[in-house]
Amino acid sequence: MRDVKVDVKRLAHGADLALPAYQTAEAAGLDLAAAVPADAPLVLAPLGRALVPTGLVIALPSGYEAQVRPRSGLAVKHGITVLNAPGTIDADYRGEVKVPLINLGAEPFEIRRGERIAQLVVAPVVQARLVEVSEVTDTARGSGGFGSTGRS
Ligand SMILES: O=c1ccn([C@H]2C[C@H](O)[C@@H](COP(=O)(O)OP(=O)(O)OP(=O)(O)O)O2)c(=O)[nH]1
Numbered sequence: 038m039r040d041v042k043v044d045v046k047r048l049a050h051g052a053d054l055a056l057p058a059y060q061t062a063e064a065a066g067l068d069l070a071a072a073v074p075a076d077a078p079l080v081l082a083p084l085g086r087a088l089v090p091t092g093l094v095i096a097l098p099s100g101y102e103a104q105v106r107p108r109s110g111l112a113v114k115h116g117i118t119v120l121n122a123p124g125t126i127d128a129d130y131r132g133e134v135k136v137p138l139i140n141l142g143a144e145p146f147e148i149r150r151g152e153r154i155a156q157l158v159v160a161p162v163v164q165a166r167l168v169e170v171s172e173v174t175d176t177a178r179g180s181g182g183f184g185s186t187g188r189s
């Protein structure tokens with residue numbers, strides 16, 4: 038397993054929360070915990086959304102991004118997902134990592150302090166060097182898409 042150093046800082050409102058951790062040896066995502074106040078859990082009503090704090094600031098190395106992805110268990114059991122999935126953390130972002138959650142389930146969902154609400158996947162990035170042309174190369178697919186190869 039390759040790894041890359043990522044600096045992480047815990048903000049005051051997350052200082053007592055454990056750092057994100059990979060839950061298994063080959064896990065791709067670091068689980069992110071909700072840094073909501075212990076005495077004020079966040080309640081997401083059906084179709085309700087919230088920008089959930091993690092209490093974390095990260096500094097990714099140049100050439101990497103971090104993706105904020107849903108946890109499948111919360112999605113399947115409760116309809117909780119990341120509204121902008123996959124969220125993008127840029128390598129030059131130094132603000133708090135936050136998770137825009139939405140409740141697509143039928144019941145209100147309570148998010149307690151320390152609950153693992155999403156996962157962070159660090160990935161390499163390439164930036165495109167755009168070269169404007171008057172004609173693009175032809176291919177067998179051409180402009181076919183959106184189900185052009187059969188049922189979708
Ligand atoms: O789920 C997310 C998505 C983004 N961010 C932070 C890190 C990212 O670097 C920054 C900007 O995100 P994005 O580019 O997706 O948002 P934008 O609406 O384009 O804002 P900006 O104009 O600041 O780029 O917000 C998060 O904390 N969580």
Ligand SMILES: [Mg+2]
Nearest residue numbers: 125126127130
């Ligand atoms: Mg942006």
